[in-house]
Amino acid sequence: FLLMIRRPPRSTQSRSSAASDVYKRQGINAEYMGKMKKRKIATQLVKMLDRNNPDLLIISLVFLKKLSIFAENKDEMLQNKIIQKVGRFLNCMNPVLTQLALRLFLNLSFDKSMRADIEKNGLLPKIVELLKATQFRAIVLCLVYLLSTDDKILSLIHISEPTRQAEISYAVFCLKKK
Secondary structure, eight states: OEEEEEEOTTTTOOOOHHHEEEHHHTTHHHHHHHHHHHHHHHHHHHHHHTTTOHHHHHHHHHHHHHHHSSHHHHHHHHHHHHHHHHHGGGOOOOOOHHHHHHHHHHHHTTTTHHHHHHHTTTHHHHHGGGSSSTHHHHHHHHHHHHHTSSSSHTTTTEEEEEEEETTTEEEEEEOOOO
């Protein structure tokens, strides 16, 4: 399976400052985040992912995605095995849950330990398989690009020589056969 990824410019802002700006505009402040950390909201939301109620799962994933940009929440999520629990939504029949799972993975994949956990749980083939669905293609391309920053994951991916098309660099990626 082949895919093309456009490399983003190297002069992008750091993820944390851009994400913090977004949440500041949404009214999430440091005091509020401190209260949620103290009450272990991230742990409670990760536990909710064991349930089967789609509405509860959607709400939990949306909130976890928002919390995942803060390091203290991310660490709490890692301790509660969030990658394993969210991984089950990659091949579920509910496209909303799959989309939210991918977006959460995208936020978490900035962290090296989370990338390693995604690889360890064998989720890379499932993620790449989702490229077949056009509704997930953009988010999966971003996710595969971020995952490829890890040397171990990069070794699982074959990258062709970049080509130039209309002033944009592309590279073709595919999973290596074992």
